[in-house]
Amino acid sequence: MTNVNQQEGGDEGSPSPGTSSHFEPQCGSCNLREICLPVGLPEEELAQLDRVVSQRRKVPQGQCLFRSGDRFAALYAVRSGFFKASTHLIETREQISGFSMAGELLGLDGISTGNHQLDVTALEDSEVCVIPYDQLEAVSRDAPGLQRQVHRVMSREIVREQGVMMLLGGMRAEERIAAFLLNLARRLQARGYSGRTMVLRMTREETGNYLGMTIETVSRTLSKMQAAGLVRLDKREVEILEPDRLVALLQR
Amino acid sequence: MTNVNQQEGGDEGSPSPGTSSHFEPQCGSCNLREICLPVGLPEEELAQLDRVVSQRRKVPQGQCLFRSGDRFAALYAVRSGFFKASTHLIETREQISGFSMAGELLGLDGISTGNHQLDVTALEDSEVCVIPYDQLEAVSRDAPGLQRQVHRVMSREIVREQGVMMLLGGMRAEERIAAFLLNLARRLQARGYSGRTMVLRMTREETGNYLGMTIETVSRTLSKMQAAGLVRLDKREVEILEPDRLVALLQR
DNA sequence: CGCAGAGTTGAGGCGCTTCAAGAGCGGTGG
């Protein structure tokens, strides 16, 4: 869950929120290479990607990676930690549109207009790899696999959001929570965690906002699931006791 | 609104639903060039795009442009007509994720896995320009503007969906309908229509599904808005009488 | 004319929100 190179505050001289640092590029040997952008890239394109990904940036808990309105310059691959993405399309009303963990790409919202449209905030101390967009664009001209990979990731994001819409559009509280937990578990499992036990990095309020329900309903629904023996709860720790019955909740 | 070449069954041996036809490429002189992919492309890249977009396809009302599971081979630019896109992520439950009109791009959902994840259905007799994806990829290697444009369109789609999520996540019936009508009006206006009067191409059921509410609530909410003098209704025809008050509904 | 599909309208009930109170926990300072 934490990082590989230097633990916290290794080098000083930070720009804006978060610390940037150069590092030896190594997408090819990164432990996230099977999940992140490098997936399936041939050796020579990996090397080209390495040339682009030359910087990392730390984002302490509570800090923004970027805010709505910020000039868009780079995509970010989550290296460690956990983020939330939210819109304020209408002032005074926040809508969380997703949560991101290691290996996932952030910043795609900025390409369209050249300015970011989302706020992205670290929910725990996190680190990202910086992928300057113009360099990525230039490099991927000679790296068809990489170009295609970028398209794939964007397309996946579009499809992911379809799922969220389905969740928000058609499901009741219990189904939403079930879908939410199963989704997190699946993603964690893909990253080598158990997929049975997990720690929610978001507050109940953030969960509720994301799922389109109030904090009280989140709490009640989770309690009810625990009473039914579906999960075991300990504050933000969740253990999925009966995944099959959770899945069954969605099949209705 | 109908077609250019031959009306239905002109040439036999058509592939799947819909008639395909070759045509003189002319993105540069298409009346949608300011809305569609060509936006802002230099002359020489336009020519390259023309080489890729060499086919049109008609899709009669009620027919699918593609279905979930279909092999992904091309993107489609809507030339005329109106489409709905829907998921069946969980069998038996449909969720409409969007409606598309002239100049908008369809098929982005297929890039991620190589198979489409959505059903896209024509809600009226429609026509699309076919953009074979591998050719687009190849061509955009030498056409940085085009490459960037594709990215932009995908990013815009991602951002668009954020808005829908906000709508589904946080709004009540009246706000959803208001947002829905204003969004349609804005898009029609961008295409040269009045933006005051429009004909809804979708049924109340489809509207409700998209907005995450029942057909009855859609109907009641529209009636209430009419009673309040916000809109005038005549079946599927909607006239927006007081846009400002509709906007105000969202500001809450 | 009768029928099917789309839409409207009404009545009642349920699920979620709202409002409110209190518990649990970490941090701070006397």
Add this chain to the structure above:
DNA sequence: CCACCGCTCTTGAAGCGCCTCAACTCTGCG
């Protein structure tokens, strides 16, 4: 040390918004 505060979370009770069920209208069509 514990009292106190702020924050998160839980739980209960009441109300309302939307859903469900049902009846009816309207339109197009054979």
